[in-house]
Amino acid sequence: MVYGVILAGGIGSRMGKAEKPKQYLLIGSKPILVHTAEKFYIQKRFEKILVMCPKEWISHTKNLIKKYIPDADSIVVSEGGETRNETIMNAIGYIEENGGLDDDTVIVTHDAVRPFVTQRIIDENIRLAEKYGACDTVIASTDTIVCSDDGHKISEIPDRKKMYQGQTPQSFKAKKLLELYRGLSEEEKEVLTDASKIYVIKGEKVSLVEGEVFNIKVTYPYDLRVAEALLSEGDDIC
Amino acid sequence: MLNAVYRLVAPGRFEVEFNQVRIGNKNVIVRPTYLSICNADQRYYQGRRASEVMRDKLPMALIHEGIGEVVYDAGGNFRSGDEVVMIPNIPAEEDEFIAENYLRSSRFRASGADGFMQDLISIAPERLVRLPQGMKRHVAAFTEIVSVSVHTIRRFGLFAHARRNEVGIWGDGNLGYITSVLMKAIFPDTKIYVFGLDRNNLSGFTFADDTFCITDIPKELTVDHAFECVGGEGAPKAINQMIDYIRPEGTISIMGVSENPVPIDTRMILEKGLRLFGSSRSGREDFEKTMEIYNKNPEVLEYLSNLAGNRVAVHSIPDMNRAFESDVHFGFGKTVMEWRV
Numbered sequence: 001m002v003y004g005v006i007l008a009g010g011i012g013s014r015m016g017k018a019e020k021p022k023q024y025l026l027i028g029s030k031p032i033l034v035h036t037a038e039k040f041y042i043q044k045r046f047e048k049i050l051v052m053c054p055k056e057w058i059s060h061t062k063n064l065i066k067k068y069i070p071d072a073d074s075i076v077v078s079e080g081g082e083t084r085n086e087t088i089m090n091a092i093g094y095i096e097e098n099g100g101l102d103d104d105t106v107i108v109t110h111d112a113v114r115p116f117v118t119q120r121i122i123d124e125n126i127r128l129a130e131k132y133g134a135c136d137t138v139i140a141s142t143d144t145i146v147c148s149d150d151g152h153k154i155s156e157i158p159d160r161k162k163m164y165q166g167q168t169p170q171s172f173k174a175k176k177l178l179e180l181y182r183g184l185s186e187e188e189k190e191v192l193t194d195a196s197k198i199y200v201i202k203g204e205k206v207s208l209v210e211g212e213v214f215n216i217k218v219t220y221p222y223d224l225r226v227a228e229a230l231l232s233e234g235d236d237i238c
Numbered sequence: 239m240l241n242a243v244y245r246l247v248a249p250g251r252f253e254v255e256f257n258q259v260r261i262g263n264k265n266v267i268v269r270p271t272y273l274s275i276c277n278a279d280q281r282y283y284q285g286r287r288a289s290e291v292m293r294d295k296l297p298m299a300l301i302h303e304g305i306g307e308v309v310y311d312a313g314g315n316f317r318s319g320d321e322v323v324m325i326p327n328i329p330a331e332e333d334e335f336i337a338e339n340y341l342r343s344s345r346f347r348a349s350g351a352d353g354f355m356q357d358l359i360s361i362a363p364e365r366l367v368r369l370p371q372g373m374k375r376h377v378a379a380f381t382e383i384v385s386v387s388v389h390t391i392r393r394f395g396l397f398a399h400a401r402r403n404e405v406g407i408w409g410d411g412n413l414g415y416i417t418s419v420l421m422k423a424i425f426p427d428t429k430i431y432v433f434g435l436d437r438n439n440l441s442g443f444t445f446a447d448d449t450f451c452i453t454d455i456p457k458e459l460t461v462d463h464a465f466e467c468v469g470g471e472g473a474p475k476a477i478n479q480m481i482d483y484i485r486p487e488g489t490i491s492i493m494g495v496s497e498n499p500v501p502i503d504t505r506m507i508l509e510k511g512l513r514l515f516g517s518s519r520s521g522r523e524d525f526e527k528t529m530e531i532y533n534k535n536p537e538v539l540e541y542l543s544n545l546a547g548n549r550v551a552v553h554s555i556p557d558m559n560r561a562f563e564s565d566v567h568f569g570f571g572k573t574v575m576e577w578r579v
Contacts, residue, residue: 027240028258038239038261042310042358044318070262115240116256118357119269119309120579210553214242214254231240232255 008112009080035115129171249285302326409467410434469494
């Protein structure tokens, strides 16, 4: 079985003076989170879609889903964790408790604040996670990446041809991800910025899905303006 | 839901924009799978429409010939995964006498509304027709142009007198080929003569009773009725030739699109008492009739599959350009984009 996991746990501290977490801000006529959830909702492969959000936003999120996606029985709103990976583990925990976890269970994890994801990207995530066990959505880096160990001087400039920018979804065989995560030391957990790294640290392969330049993460106020600009004005098909 | 729309913004230039698609209303959400390029799309892509038309229509997503897979239908008419052909005409009203494709209030995809070059299409359920099981998708992709021929032939059945021993079809391109194949299937006792300029193209019309180069038509040859599938700069010469070779009271069906007014020999039209009628686009009934023909006449699908020669997998905007550029150089046949964006 395949589950969608929408990560809506961020509190939006980089969004300036925005009062709400960024996933609840509007693009066009709907909250960002709703745009994203709809993309997952119409995917026939998903058994359930788990929307993982901060505890204090659960009721609000449920209300939004009810308002914009009526009769969405397949969408479950649940509490996220302290970190991104703890949130994913909570989602796997939900699947386990509800009898859906076996060796072939796949989770497609996605940032709530990437509403421009396409059906092709979701399809390929499901296909490659089922085939190879794990995959990550990326685009080739157009900027040169510069590494600095101390934040003052360049320590390395890697070959740009080998550099990619990570996006989401990231998709995994859920049981394997859980086992690998449980096998990490506390120090290893501390340096994790995303779930694919759990596989990489443990020497497991993660295949690549080609993302899209427009599959942006709405993180800063500037991103919200870009997102609004991408949306053609007054273009709402019934 | 934010939906990626790949619009032509200027000749040769596609850009992605987004619209909002609602789910849960009466519309069906369809993911396009195979899209076929039409001459009308090429005229926009190459900037061959009048500049005021280009200014008025662009930015706009191209393509009005295509099939897709149903992703979601709140109305329950379709199941996820159903393969459907999408009808590009968008009627706003019904009329007792006027067909949906002639109502001035109707809109048409890739002309007055965005075409099918999108991630998802939000479309009314009555604008979808299920494809026959097992049908080749590359062929199904250009069902719309087939339905246009079906539409014209149905009108021909209504307008033309009943002596239909010999019918001439002018044009050795895709439209001429499709119309000839269908005429042979619908009127098997009628002799079909095809008139064209390109001997290589004409050699592909093996199902026709005879083919003629337009510079070398036997003087004594005549036809009861004729179809014009030429359009463009060749239309005046073709129509006047048809007027010359048609018998009195014959019917000429005009199907080719011309950018400029066409001078024709009205004196001879009057003398022979000819009927000229135009046809454009098609409606739901024509699509349904096309499916009937596909089901009843497997040889039609076989002949049509000979057209699907240029297939281009499209993952990105550069691939879209590649498909349109290769279509320009692809003489005879259809360019079909395998839509994987």
